[in-house]
Amino acid sequence: MDYRTVLTTCPYCGSGCGMYLPVLNGKLGEPIPAKTHPLSQGRLCIKGWSAHEHVASHDRLTKPLVKTGSGFKETTWDEALDLVVTRLLELRDRHGPDSLAFLVSAKCTNEENYLQQKLARAVFGTNNVDHCARL
Amino acid sequence: MKVSKEVRDIAEEILRQGQVGGVLGLSSEHGHVGPHLFSSTDDLGTLVLEPRYMLAKVCRMILADFPGERLGVVARGCDERALIEMAKLGQVDLSRLDLIGVACSEAQARECACPHPYPRRIDVGEPVQGVAFADTECAQQASEQDLVARQAFWTHAFSRCIKCYGCRNVCPVCICAECSLEDASWVARGKISPEISFHLIRAFHVADKCVGCGACDAACPVDIPLTRLYAQMREKMKEMFGYEIGLDVTNKSPLTTTLEEAPLHGL
Amino acid sequence: MAGLATAFGSGAMTNSIPEIEDAECILVTGSNTTENHPMIGSRILRAKEKGKKLIVVEPRRIHLAQFADIHARPRLGTDLAWINGLINIIFAEGWEDAEYIAARTEGVERLREKVAEYPPERVEAITGIDREMLHEMARLYATADRAAIVYAMGITQHTGGTDNVLALANLAMVTGNVGKRSAGVNPLRGQNNVQGACDMGGLPNVLTGYQSVTDPAVRKKFEQAWGLRSGLPAKPGLTVVEMANAAAEGAIKGMYVMAENPILSDPDANHTREALENLEFLVVQDIFLTETAQLADVVLPGSSFVERDGTVTSTDRSVQRMRKVIDPPGEARADWEIICEIARRCGGQGFRYASPGDVFAEMARLTPIYGGMSYERLENEWLRWPCRSADDPGTEFMHKDRFSRGKGVFTPVDYREPAEEPDEAYPFMLTTGRIMFHYHTGAQTRRSPSLEREVSENYVELNPQDAHGLGVHPGELIAVASRRGSIQVKAALTPTVPKGVVFIPFHFAESAANALTNRALDPVSKIPEFKVCAVSVARLVTL
Ligand code: SF4
Ligand code: SF4
Ligand code: SF4
Numbered sequence: 001m002d003y004r005t006v007l008t009t010c011p012y013c014g015s016g017c018g019m020y021l022p023v024l025n026g027k028l029g030e031p032i033p034a035k036t037h038p039l040s041q042g043r044l045c046i047k048g049w050s051a052h053e054h055v056a057s058h059d060r061l062t063k064p065l066v067k068t069g070s071g072f073k074e075t076t077w078d079e080a081l082d083l084v085v086t087r088l089l090e091l092r093d094r095h096g097p098d099s100l101a102f103l104v105s106a107k108c109t110n111e112e113n114y115l116q117q118k119l120a121r122a123v124f125g126t127n128n129v130d131h132c133a134r135l
Numbered sequence: 136m137k138v139s140k141e142v143r144d145i146a147e148e149i150l151r152q153g154q155v156g157g158v159l160g161l162s163s164e165h166g167h168v169g170p171h172l173f174s175s176t177d178d179l180g181t182l183v184l185e186p187r188y189m190l191a192k193v194c195r196m197i198l199a200d201f202p203g204e205r206l207g208v209v210a211r212g213c214d215e216r217a218l219i220e221m222a223k224l225g226q227v228d229l230s231r232l233d234l235i236g237v238a239c240s241e242a243q244a245r246e247c248a249c250p251h252p253y254p255r256r257i258d259v260g261e262p263v264q265g266v267a268f269a270d271t272e273c274a275q276q277a278s279e280q281d282l283v284a285r286q287a288f289w290t291h292a293f294s295r296c297i298k299c300y301g302c303r304n305v306c307p308v309c310i311c312a313e314c315s316l317e318d319a320s321w322v323a324r325g326k327i328s329p330e331i332s333f334h335l336i337r338a339f340h341v342a343d344k345c346v347g348c349g350a351c352d353a354a355c356p357v358d359i360p361l362t363r364l365y366a367q368m369r370e371k372m373k374e375m376f377g378y379e380i381g382l383d384v385t386n387k388s389p390l391t392t393t394l395e396e397a398p399l400h401g402l
Numbered sequence: 403m404a405g406l407a408t409a410f411g412s413g414a415m416t417n418s419i420p421e422i423e424d425a426e427c428i429l430v431t432g433s434n435t436t437e438n439h440p441m442i443g444s445r446i447l448r449a450k451e452k453g454k455k456l457i458v459v460e461p462r463r464i465h466l467a468q469f470a471d472i473h474a475r476p477r478l479g480t481d482l483a484w485i486n487g488l489i490n491i492i493f494a495e496g497w498e499d500a501e502y503i504a505a506r507t508e509g510v511e512r513l514r515e516k517v518a519e520y521p522p523e524r525v526e527a528i529t530g531i532d533r534e535m536l537h538e539m540a541r542l543y544a545t546a547d548r549a550a551i552v553y554a555m556g557i558t559q560h561t562g563g564t565d566n567v568l569a570l571a572n573l574a575m576v577t578g579n580v581g582k583r584s585a586g587v588n589p590l591r592g593q594n595n596v597q598g599a600c601d602m603g604g605l606p607n608v609l610t611g612y613q614s615v616t617d618p619a620v621r622k623k624f625e626q627a628w629g630l631r632s633g634l635p636a637k638p639g640l641t642v643v644e645m646a647n648a649a650a651e652g653a654i655k656g657m658y659v660m661a662e663n664p665i666l667s668d669p670d671a672n673h674t675r676e677a678l679e680n681l682e683f684l685v686v687q688d689i690f691l692t693e694t695a696q697l698a699d700v701v702l703p704g705s706s707f708v709e710r711d712g713t714v715t716s717t718d719r720s721v722q723r724m725r726k727v728i729d730p731p732g733e734a735r736a737d738w739e740i741i742c743e744i745a746r747r748c749g750g751q752g753f754r755y756a757s758p759g760d761v762f763a764e765m766a767r768l769t770p771i772y773g774g775m776s777y778e779r780l781e782n783e784w785l786r787w788p789c790r791s792a793d794d795p796g797t798e799f800m801h802k803d804r805f806s807r808g809k810g811v812f813t814p815v816d817y818r819e820p821a822e823e824p825d826e827a828y829p830f831m832l833t834t835g836r837i838m839f840h841y842h843t844g845a846q847t848r849r850s851p852s853l854e855r856e857v858s859e860n861y862v863e864l865n866p867q868d869a870h871g872l873g874v875h876p877g878e879l880i881a882v883a884s885r886r887g888s889i890q891v892k893a894a895l896t897p898t899v900p901k902g903v904v905f906i907p908f909h910f911a912e913s914a915a916n917a918l919t920n921r922a923l924d925p926v927s928k929i930p931e932f933k934v935c936a937v938s939v940a941r942l943v944t945l
Binding site: 001004005007018020022024029030032033034036037043044045046048049 | 159164166171172193197200201204297300301354355
């Protein structure tokens, strides 16, 4: 028998509701609102209750893509990252660090946002870092 | 706590005997409590009994996904009544469940206005008297307020609803694959607050099944005292048909039997 | 949130979410709280059930409005006038908290002079709020023992947005309503980690914890910690709307977008699209092929919220764990791993981490307001920043005995008309926003059957009287156009919107509200004017 629950935070609004996500036999299930959570106290809105649904969407990207003349084609991580790194460094060297811009994300974790701005500032040397928070 | 210690001991024993794939209960880790499947005796140290989560739906899912196996479950009175109602609806096979029956304390029974604060077989705790309907806030409201006042109360309460569907999602007896609440011909979609049909449909749908577990109240973000409404329906079922919910799996709801099979007394 | 930072020294919610239900009076403005922050909306409803007072100032008749003691419906874009008007009444009636003003603030005299220019008659003329109602609002708010202001994008998304926030801060300080439990000024941040993205230095002018890039000591600290040989850039960078402008002009040539969809979220979608198309190289990391990803040269498959570990910071500064529940699908990877790999391949030093916990530890060392936090503590304690040391229990409500900047500062501000007013060609005011059933650009929620079932297509809210005048029927597909673009969208007739105003949710790519909105920016916060622009409304066929 394989059933487990993992405590995590709703991915949607900034209210920060707490939920257990159940995994039954490897499949992600409907959230269980966490009763001991001081912000949400065992309640969720409809978005929280449906937070697991988009995860299993058929539209999920599962492979890196590169654009070719005839649209996107799947590629390997190695090739995709190589292209990203080569092109970004090339632009920086040719046009200076401020020819690049980086968007962090209000949907990503603190750690990811920290790393993204560190990448922009420490590796590429630009403060062109922002996200859609104002929006 | 003494009670949870006793429950742990019994859970340990069932797990040792190896008849069940796991024992479903609540686990407390880092101050947060949630549903947990105890599959070995090692992690039983975190088993607790509070705060209550309705586990009947989880039982149903686990039994369905592991058809060959038996499951242990820590069950209070309401959990057992929920499982019995689910069994009547063909949702769980009670013979595959090992219930660890826990009786609720008097304070708990009062808090839930629970008519049967203990399961049929009590493994842990002492049974206390259930709360009679006449002693509940619900009965008080019915006797003290006239129809107009009660209607105003409920209209105001329902106007707070944010249509989270939480009341339905947590409810152990709301198990239809196609839910009328989502049917645009009954309830307009995308509107907050939903029309009153949302609440009336749910009330009627649980009228002969609501076990009074209070999970819906607890899940309601806007504090609508839903069980107060359902308790009145439950009481009517008792008055009109002598039918009590969740006590006997062979006793089918009078609303689902046909006139030929069982003439409805009291109508 | 530039305005609050000026007034108090910090731009975050001053109260915590649970405190809100115990405020004696709650003033909600520019926030459709029930729909956009449902679990904060529910606290406000609970306060109301406890007998507290509720004032809603919002042109639309939002869900909360029906429970309000007062619902004022100002003309769109006139917030500064009523806020100044309230302060003026408060001084005139002697309802200010003189002791608090003397002890904790500076600059009150200039404020007093400024708000005197906003007598009730003038405010009524500008905003349309009846002067008696205004007086009653002032009384309820100012005489409450603890009053909390709750606001969101409806206040900030204007060319005068920063000034609106400064005005709200003035209102709160005049009445001594900052730095107490259940009394404060509370901007609600839209998405699950907007607060964190800002806290982490995801802004062009600050490193983590709002440490300025222009401060040499700050840069030195980071240069040393990151082991850099060359210096960090000292000049503040571009904001997202400025980036789009720079890309359109060719000054920005390459962009790395992580899990954002500016085509739908930014104003003037056509312009944003042209700008991104003009880039020489665009890399987008996301879980879906969003409208923005479709323009990319390389798309990297990231992970969803259940597929990686980390932390997020809720709008009330609570720092919480996100936990990995399942593996990402196919070859998709955790976003933090992707960034580190790119950095390493570029020769970046210091991008080897065993886990997100290590990243957090490095960040916390460099960030005073997170300095006392660690994954270990977050497992066992509830922590809100500021939390400066290992024995600091974190901060439930801010500015308790002193403001982050020392004394709170009053900044007199003046009402200005919105950048675009209705005229003959574009006679309606458009306002945009979110609804309960979808989230941001819809990339996730529109792929969620339960949510898509509730609302699956865009609509425009139109007042029935306006609809009658135009001959528009309920559910009819109509054209809404601005100087920047035009969309076709279904008409929903509802008195929720006042006459002359239309509302369009912005979650829908098929008829994107932001094809219409205005790129005009607030001069300080650089927030575009989403909340007001002039549009025309017309039937597609005239019979
Ligand atoms: S459950 Fe609803 S209110 Fe809570 S964080 Fe998620 S979206 Fe926000
Ligand atoms: S309606 Fe409420 S109280 Fe009744 S069984 Fe369902 S969740 Fe429990
Ligand atoms: S739980 Fe409450 S708010 Fe949610 S749908 Fe049910 S009654 Fe409405």
